Amino acid sequence: MRDMIIYGAFDRHNYGDLLFPLVLDRLIKEKTYNKIYIAGLINSDLTKYGSLKTFSIKKVLKESNEKAAVILGGGDIIGCDWQSAVSYLLPKTISALFERFFCRIAPQYTEKFIKRIFGVNYAMPFCPEFFEMGESRKIIYNSVGATAISNFNDDDIKKVTNVLNQATYISVRDNFSSDQIERILGVVPVLAPDSAQMMSELFTTEEIDKKTSRLACNIIKKFRNKYLVFQISKIHAFEKERDFAKSLDEIFFKLQMPIIFVAIGNATNHEDREGIRRVAALLDKKTVFQIYKIGDIFSIMNIIKNSKCYCGTSLHGLITAIAFSVPRVGLLPKLRKQVNYMNTWDLDAMPRGINAENLYKSVKQVLIVEKEKLIKKSEYLVNEYRANFERIYQLLE
Numbered sequence: 001m002r003d004m005i006i007y008g009a010f011d012r013h014n015y016g017d018l019l020f021p022l023v024l025d026r027l028i029k030e031k032t033y034n035k036i037y038i039a040g041l042i043n044s045d046l047t048k049y050g051s052l053k054t055f056s057i058k059k060v061l062k063e064s065n066e067k068a069a070v071i072l073g074g075g076d077i078i079g080c081d082w083q084s085a086v087s088y089l090l091p092k093t094i095s096a097l098f099e100r101f102f103c104r105i106a107p108q109y110t111e112k113f114i115k116r117i118f119g120v121n122y123a124m125p126f127c128p129e130f131f132e133m134g135e136s137r138k139i140i141y142n143s144v145g146a147t148a149i150s151n152f153n154d155d156d157i158k159k160v161t162n163v164l165n166q167a168t169y170i171s172v173r174d175n176f177s178s179d180q181i182e183r184i185l186g187v188v189p190v191l192a193p194d195s196a197q198m199m200s201e202l203f204t205t206e207e208i209d210k211k212t213s214r215l216a217c218n219i220i221k222k223f224r225n226k227y228l229v230f231q232i233s234k235i236h237a238f239e240k241e242r243d244f245a246k247s248l249d250e251i252f253f254k255l256q257m258p259i260i261f262v263a264i265g266n267a268t269n270h271e272d273r274e275g276i277r278r279v280a281a282l283l284d285k286k287t288v289f290q291i292y293k294i295g296d297i298f299s300i301m302n303i304i305k306n307s308k309c310y311c312g313t314s315l316h317g318l319i320t321a322i323a324f325s326v327p328r329v330g331l332l333p334k335l336r337k338q339v340n341y342m343n344t345w346d347l348d349a350m351p352r353g354i355n356a357e358n359l360y361k362s363v364k365q366v367l368i369v370e371k372e373k374l375i376k377k378s379e380y381l382v383n384e385y386r387a388n389f390e391r392i393y394q395l396l397e
Contacts, residue, residue: 001034002069011040011054013087015264016316018051018297019196020073026202041118050297058119061133069138069396071127077126079148080281084110085125127163127275138214143192146177147336157184170389175372176340189280192388193381200323203384208302220306228257229304231312237275241354245282252287260288264314266295309363326375327366329354
């Protein structure tokens with residue numbers, strides 16, 4: 001039997017990235033396998049947030065058997081470069097110095113140095129290659145994104161074409177990514193929903209409740225099914241704080257919905273805690289709100305699951321809402337990952353790319369959508385992803 005290596009950016013504190021190994025670990029355990037490894041660029045232990053431990057891909061490739069399957073677990077990883085991957089792992093102050101100095105002044109030497117530190121020499125951090133891992137292993141891309149390819153020059157396209165031609169199976173999570181892969185490879189990849197859509201099937205209400213923090217449980221109990229969840233990162237809130245606060249005040253006063261702020265992405269360059277703090281500070285004094293900033297997986301999942309509506313910039317906050325049949329509004333038109341995913345899979349009635357001034361109108365719109373339609377959409381996406389996973393496993397048997 002093969003070892004299964006689930007590989008991705010699971011070594012940073014970001015809700016979506018921490019979800020992927022949890023989902024795939026459950027799915028693989030329904031099948032036959034030898035051993036499951038969870039791999040990132042580095043060893044990490046974020047179990048206090050409900051995640052699984054990761055071990056460095058260098059170590060895992062040495063320990064796993066020669067016919068192991070490397071499953072790229074999810075995320076917008078095709079085309080992700082070394083600079084981006086490393087910057088998310090560094091503390092904020094060091095990350096800024098790294099990006100502004102080393103990557104701009106001496107990018108080639110910086111990349112060589114980074115690869116030496118991590119002990120792998122791939123052209124791109126989350127695109128494994130045979131020369132490093134051996135040709136007897138299989139490379140599987142599991143419902144990933146490929147947004148970055150649209151900005152590639154000819155040299156970058158040659159690199160990504162070379163690595164993708166080594167894959168046994170490629171599935172992508174949205175039509176835009178599919179178009180990019182088809183453009184450079186001349187082959188249409190499998191289109192499948194994000195694996196995180198499976199959370200509503202894999203995790204029971206009892207398990208989610210048990211793994212939810214006391215503070216989150218109190219929020220849910222106090223405001224159950226009557227509150228709006230709002231999430232925004234620091235960079236996306238910039239210079240929009242006052243406009244979003246104004247719209248949230250309007251939602252509270254006209255729709256009687258308290259606002260629950262959640263911090264979903266807390267890795268460097270996400271920094272939701274700062275984003276939501278800035279918006280919350282500008283709310284009307286009479287607007288009822290609460291902030292949940294701990295960032296543990298099952299509490300975030302449960303808060304969204306029991307909400308009346310979700311509004312945010314996080315793709316996996318949105319996917320959580322879809323999974324649990326919660327009305328949702330995707331924020332800001334420039335967020336291609338979220339817009340592309342919603343255009344591919346979500347109901348037309350769910351607004352996407354929404355600016356602050358249209359937030360109240362959008363929330364009011366989604367609240368009248370029939371619950372049955374939301375449930376059917378969730379069930380459909382579970383079945384679509386399950387079919388993708390079954391195709392993957394047939395290739396590995």
